[in-house]
Amino acid sequence: MHLMFKHSRKPSQSIDIIDVDVTPVMNLFIILIPFLISMVVFTHFAVIRFSLPANETGGSATASQKPVLKLTIVLDNTYILLTHGETVIDSLATTALKPYDALLKDPLARCRQNPQFTDEVIIASRNLVTFESIVKVMDLCREAGFSRIGMTNATEDPDKGV
Amino acid sequence: MTMKRPGSLIHATQQVIKPQLTSLIDVMTILLVFLMTSFSAEANSIVPAKDIAIPLSTAAEAPEIITTLQLSKSTVSAEGAVIAAISGFENSDSMIIPELESWLQDDKRAGKDEILLQVDKDLSFNIVKRVMYTCSNSGRNKFTLLVRREN
Numbered sequence: 001m002h003l004m005f006k007h008s009r010k011p012s013q014s015i016d017i018i019d020v021d022v023t024p025v026m027n028l029f030i031i032l033i034p035f036l037i038s039m040v041v042f043t044h045f046a047v048i049r050f051s052l053p054a055n056e057t058g059g060s061a062t063a064s065q066k067p068v069l070k071l072t073i074v075l076d077n078t079y080i081l082l083t084h085g086e087t088v089i090d091s092l093a094t095t096a097l098k099p100y101d102a103l104l105k106d107p108l109a110r111c112r113q114n115p116q117f118t119d120e121v122i123i124a125s126r127n128l129v130t131f132e133s134i135v136k137v138m139d140l141c142r143e144a145g146f147s148r149i150g151m152t153n154a155t156e157d158p159d160k161g162v
Numbered sequence: 163m164t165m166k167r168p169g170s171l172i173h174a175t176q177q178v179i180k181p182q183l184t185s186l187i188d189v190m191t192i193l194l195v196f197l198m199t200s201f202s203a204e205a206n207s208i209v210p211a212k213d214i215a216i217p218l219s220t221a222a223e224a225p226e227i228i229t230t231l232q233l234s235k236s237t238v239s240a241e242g243a244v245i246a247a248i249s250g251f252e253n254s255d256s257m258i259i260p261e262l263e264s265w266l267q268d269d270k271r272a273g274k275d276e277i278l279l280q281v282d283k284d285l286s287f288n289i290v291k292r293v294m295y296t297c298s299n300s301g302r303n304k305f306t307l308l309v310r311r312e313n
Contacts, residue, residue, distance in 0.1 A: 022183045029190040036197035044311040045208055046221040047278070051305065052298055127288035131281045135217040135309060143220065151305075153291050 048138055050149045071117045071146075073104075073137060074154050075125040080137075082107055084117070100136045108144035121146040124154035208308060210280050211239065217283035219309035225278065228306070229269065231262075232280045233293060240265055248289055257295040266300040276304040 071089075074081035080103060082089040089111065092103045111117050121141045125134055138149055208225045210216050213234045232239040238246045238259065246261040277297050281290055294305060 019180075022187060025187065026183065026190075029187075029194065033190065033193060033197065036194070036201055040197055040200045042200065045210070045216070045225055046219060046309055046311045047223050047225045048219060048221045048307040048309055049223070049305070050307065052294065052303060125287040125291075127286060127291075129287045130283065131285050131287065131290055132217045132283035134287060135219050135283070135307070139220045151294070153287070 048135070048142075048149070050138065050151050052150060052152065070120050070122050070150070071111055072122045072124050073141070075123060075129045075133065075137060076154070077126070077128055080104065082111065100133065101140055104137065104140045105144070108140060108146070112145040119146055120148040120150065122150040122152055124152045126154050208278070210308065211242075214280050214282045215284065216280065216308055216310045218312050220312050221309055222311065225306070225308060228276050228278050229302075230278045230280060231293060231297075233282060233285055233289060235282050235285060238262060238293060240269070251292060252289055254292075257292050258299060259292055259296045262293065262296045263300055266297065266302060275302050276306060277302045278306045278308055280308045 069085040072081075072083045074083060076094075078094060080092045080094060080100075082091075090107045092107070094100070094103065112119075123134060123137055123141070134151070141149055208227070208230070211232045211234060213236075214232055230241060232242075233248075236248055237244045238248065238261075240262075245265050246259055251259050279290075279293070297303075297305070
């Protein structure tokens with residue numbers, strides 16, 4: 001006579017541990033991740049459209065046409081001038097401590113609210129100004145509400161005018 | 163005394179080894195979330211030249227594929243081919259760049275007078291104005307500047 005002693009489980013231990021089958025999830029990840037890696041973009045590009053002023057392009061302005069006065073920003077490495085024709089609206093000294101957005105934000109906003117000025121601005125740059133600075137000024141002009149931006153060269157000889 | 167029956171098979175306890183997938187699932191989930199935030203449905207149709215540091219800007223307009231001029235610190239290139247060296251014309255009295263002018267004359271694309279400029283951010287305006295003058299002299303008066311979008 002065999003006495004078989006069975007270990008009887010307590011009722012609380014009779015619950016089976018359920019193993020989650022992660023294989024379908026892994027399959028999904030293995031398909032999704034290479035696809036997303038191939039589509040990832042870390043650098044986004046944009047464009048800025050600008051034009052040359054009408055009197056800069058060859059033959060587009062005749063001698064009989066009067067040039068239309070527009071707000072002009074003269075860029076130099078040491079100062080910025082805001083002019084309207086022969087009138088100097090504002091003169092700002094640029095330093096390392098005063099970046100362009102701190103200098104130009106308020107004057108541009110005031111000019112934009114002035115009905116005398118249209119939504120067009122000309123950026124006249126001196127030869128040694130870096131292109132990065134010009135792009136920053138373009139951004140500030142666009143944020144101030146100037147939708148049309150032109151670019152031209154500023155005369156190197158101050159005696160001849162700005 | 164227990165007796166083994168002859169020929170009985172001893173059932174060796176087989177241990178099934180299950181790899182721990184929980185950590186792998188965690189890594190995959192984080193990677194998936196990161197990739198989904200960086201996902202972009204619009205393809206980058208413009209590939210800037212490697213030797214040009216594109217300036218940052220707040221502009222948001224997407225670029226189109228048009229005639230592209232690449233202005234690095236040393237050369238002016240078009241469609242990947244070097245046209246002129248900057249040292250050859252930066253101090254010239256003439257505003258026209260002859261090599262660029264002849265390339266633009268050969269590249270008369272019907273109805274396209276727009277040019278996309280990829281300019282290195284540290285390049286001086288002196289170089290850019292000469293390129294723009296040459297382009298406008300050849301009838302290309304509309305310019306588009308490629309910038310990196312600021313976050």
